[in-house]
Amino acid sequence: MNSNNKVACPLDCYDACQGQMIDGNIKGSKEHKTTNGKLCVNFANLLKEDNLKKSFFEGNEISLKESLNILVDKLKTTTPSKTLFYKGSGNIGVMQSVTKNFFTQYGATLTKGSLCDGGGGAGIEAGRQNVINPPIQKLIDADIIIVWGRNFTVTSSHMYNLVKDKTFITIDPLCTDIAKKSQIHMQINPKTDYELALLFTRFAHMQDLENSQFIEEFGNGADWFFDIARNRPLVSYEATTGISLSQVYEFFDLIKDKKVAIVLGLGVQKYFEGAQITRCIDSFAAYMGFHKQDAGGIWYLSDSGFGYEKPFEIKGTNKKVSIPEVEFSSYDLVFIQGGNPVISHPNTQKVIDGLDKTFVVYFGTTLNETCEYADLIIPSCSFLSKRDVRLSYGHELKSISDVVIAKDENTMSEYELTSYLIEQFNLKELKKEDEIISYYENHKPKLEDFETFDFVEELDIEPLYKEKTNDNFYFITGKSKKSLNSQFTNDNFVYLNATTNFKDEDIVNISSKYGSAKFIVKINDDVKSNCAFFFAGNKNANYLTPAKEDESSFSAIFQEVLVEIELS
Structure with missing residues (x-):
């Protein structure tokens, strides 16, 4: 059997699965701890994708060579700063960032910030100087796992399988599958997670459960943090969060003297003050001493490249624009790689x-909705036909990808396109591909733990419930079992609780400050009654969301919005 048969899943999810080509079929790798011999639904769907194998210009099929000539001519006749490089996350292997090297040297405008995790990452980094998850073994060794704003069985199915026999507590406005498996489900009101963290901190102090040793040895500002928590009556938290004090007592009875892990999702930080919200949750975890224990800790979307060199990164004076606020019309050329904006x-x-x-210009492996607006389409080769390494943001393991299927001659890899453009513009050459891959395969970075923890000492968060009326709804999104964001199948419904008095198959118009769109209603009592829920990848949901950045990380604030719903 060919030993070079490994396949790293390139999809944007926590698990970073690794497969193997065996007798012409991709099987889950048994040597990879999280994959553990099984392919998840998303990886299986990816293997069924009909990859793009033709180039197109203004709707007409052309050769790959013609598409490259058009691209080079267009780049040479466009002012570099009037070119925008926009990279999506359709493939997040390390080799996919190579194209940014050319566009940096060329002088294009680049993006900064995130459509995903930026606010939460900024909040965690402010407290402990990095965004690094504990080793996966500490999650496996925990007694209790608190799933906070994360659809754990869907977004992290392989990680979940490693710990599925644990005791779970879920904090989420939705009654997700993991909530149904949990001993406690706290169905919280959106954008009140920081208030629940403060309430927890208050209870911990009342019951003498704070970890004084951790606070004394590693903590800065714990007293200031506690002052925030005790600055209002307990019952006021009950009214705003939607969580009863009796359920909080139950929560502490369950976690007392246990090894506790928190798996924290993205939903808690999709707001203007997302960094403060996440930092508040992390501060509660520190107050309890969940960090730096033999088991447990807090898992978020970590910096997967921490401890690795960045082989494609070069210094430039390029202008950078906030990704959620980008004005596409301000540029003469927009190059979109692996994205579906x-x-x-x-x-x-x-x-x-x-x-x-x-x-x-669209450069990617499959046709998507953005391609309808592309003048030039250049096909990238399948992930099965190029070498790569996938670093995980869910755990410390990495996955290796070999070439297991011959590349279609009408497609090219990101490294090949970048090398070609660098040659055409006489720019500094890249490092050799084999050298880069070998470095990632063989380098094992040290997982550095933080030396001090800085508690959040002040909060300035404007609650959405101040604007909430009986006539509008919180806008929330989550992941689907059948798709990954806009990839694979689309679910374009709005999900509402039966108490809203809408009915299945009602056609409704939903509006916000930022736009409106029509949806078909699906009634689902797993959705909190004051929420309108949409699966990520819904074609119409983002007509309702603000093209605005958060307060600290140039990142999107999708859920900083209330919507009104009327029968159409």
């Missing part, structure tokens, strides 16, 4: 209007 970017109408007014 027409679906995944906030404020869909603004995105479409902007792309309509510029020259759009």
